[in-house]
Amino acid sequence: xxxxxxxxxxxxxxxxxxxxxxxxxxxxxxxxxxxxxxxxxxxxxxxxxxxxxxxxxxxxxxxxxxxxxxxxxxxxxxxxxxxxxxxxxxxxxxxxxxxxxxxxxxxxxxxxxxxxxxxxxxxx
Numbered sequence: 001x002x003x004x005x006x007x008x009x010x011x012x013x014x015x016x017x018x019x020x021x022x023x024x025x026x027x028x029x030x031x032x033x034x035x036x037x038x039x040x041x042x043x044x045x046x047x048x049x050x051x052x053x054x055x056x057x058x059x060x061x062x063x064x065x066x067x068x069x070x071x072x073x074x075x076x077x078x079x080x081x082x083x084x085x086x087x088x089x090x091x092x093x094x095x096x097x098x099x100x101x102x103x104x105x106x107x108x109x110x111x112x113x114x115x116x117x118x119x120x121x122x123x124x
Contacts, residue, residue, distance in 0.1 A: 003096040034070035
């Protein structure tokens with residue numbers, strides 16, 4: 001199963017309501033066959049711009065990161081479920097950066113200038 005990261009913005013709520021929304025979200029993930037590895041709370045902060053979701057305008061939100069494994073076929077149904085949840089302002093699922101192939105930069109291949117200079121002088 002591929003590893004994914006869910007960046008989640010919940011509407012600004014009191015602690016018990018936020019905990020209930022997170023629990024509901026994680027249970028939905030697990031019902032779809034996901035294995036949750038880690039949940040990280042990034043805090044409650046002002047949104048960079050006003051976001052309208054579910055006929056409400058939001059200026060503050062709680063930011064969370066969820067690290068999980070899930071079947072590739074389940075991601076679309078997870079996003080559909082999260083987009084219908086009225087406490088979720090913005091869900092975003094991406095493949096975990098550590099599982100993506102990282103190609104090393106070969107950099108600039110140095111040109112052997114000395115060989116070119118000396119070979120040019122010898123020919124003359």
